[in-house]
Amino acid sequence: MSDSLETQIDLWRVHLERRAGIGVDDVDELEDHLRGHLDTLIAAGLTDDEAFLVAVKRLGSQQEIAREFARENSKRLWKQLVLGDESPTRTRTARDSVWAAIVFGIFGGLLVRLPVWLAPESVDSAYFLNLGPLLFTAVVGYLLWRHRPSTAVTVAALAGLAAVTALAHLYPLSSDGDAFVTTALHLPVLAWLTVMLAYAGDRWRTTDGRMDAVRFTGEYVIYLVLLGIGGGILMAIVGLACGAAGLDPEAFLVQWMLPLGAGGAAVVAAWLVEAKQSVIENMAPVLAKVFTPLFALAFAILLVVVLASGDLAGLERDLLLVCNAILIIAIGLVLYSLTARGADASPTWFDRLQLALVAGALALDAIALVNVAIRIGDDGWTLNRVVILGLNLLLLANLAVTAWLLVRINRGAPGAAYRLERWQTGMLPAYGAWALVVIVALPPLLGAVE
Secondary structure, three states: OOHHHHHHHHHHHHHHHOOOOOOHHHHHHHHHHHHHHHHHHHHOOOOHHHHHHHHHHHHOOHHHHHHHHHHHOHHHHHHHHHHOOOOHHHHHHHHHHHHHHHHHHHHHHHHHHHHHHHOHHHOOOHHHHHHHHHHHHHHHHHHHHHHOOOHHHHHHHHHHHHHHHHHOOOOOOOOOOHHHHHHHHHHHHHHHHHHHHHHHHHHOOOHHHHHHHHHHHHHHHHHHHHHHHHHHHHHHHHHHHHHHOOOOOHHHHHHHHHHHHHHHHHHHHHHHHHHOHHHHHHHHHHHHHHHHHHHHHHHHHHHHHHHHHOOOOOOOHHHHHHHHHHHHHHHHHHHHHHOOOOOOOOOOHHHHHHHHHHHHHHHHHHHHHHHHHHHHHHHOOOHHHHHHHHHHHHHHHHHHHHHHHHHHHHOOOOOHHHHHHHHHHHOHHHHHHHHHHHHHHHHHHOOOOO
């Protein structure tokens, strides 16, 4: 077959693999059927493009295929969740991946524990500046081992992680200062962008590659939260047991179990995403559909509270922080929902609900911007106000374009969903650039460095 036809088959395969309920082996089987149809059609005199369109049509709607596989293989999916893929062709690869995850998990735990060995007295301050890079270093290493990207991407990911680590020590910061807090909050953002680069690999320039990294992020968070809950329960049990035995468990739990467990869990969560993709893709879209209406309701309540206060320009600082946190979550919900939506899917009630969510977010963002601008006008420029102002402007631009594209999606405009994916993933470097500005440029500019 021609190179152009192979490219079309690859794109079709990537699109189908994103459907919940369809595993890699299932896609392999469908690809065999597709190629059989293509051989027959090309032999009958059709061009490559004509043959591809007819062959895909004969296979039926990808969305209907996904539903059918999900119905027929639900028991198999739960079996995969517990036992993993038992396909003989993948057993060795899966075993290697498990051992690699164990090795990188141990390395990650020791890395997070390292500052406690080197400087126990600084654990309460500078330790938190290094926590993001330390936590994700082993994750980047595991993903680079797993995906084996080009040398250029590997070097870029490792160099980026080293640069983030160096940024943690760029300025002497007081642990009770605003610059310390903003730096500690933005360093993990940059560190996670290197994780996404390691995951996307050589496909990081493409929208599909970046969307895969976004999908990985959502699934990773789900598994990390589950591991965190389990780890918290385990720590509580150990603490109760030590207390019953008359021992003080605090030093062991805080200085050993917590850092070792956190570093290991960071890698295990990445391994789980890789190993259980066909199952978690059923969970994540459901969670997005559950929380989207809840956050839409939260926006409505917040708007009512703000309007009832009678003072749109005098909101308390804590309420503004809550608004910003919910705005970020709202964009995350929209972005992750896109990973479970087919580009060719018809508009649904959920698309309309997302538009309502974004509209409410836009209103709250506008109110937050007015409040920040008034505070700056009355009391001057401070680091926190500039950081929040810049973040709200980024969110405003993102939400405005997102709302416009969601309107087009609800009108059934062709290609609108893909444009929204491209826009959302294209904003990722903008968030990284703003995090750099917050860490590097703003502290000395606003006199927040000791």
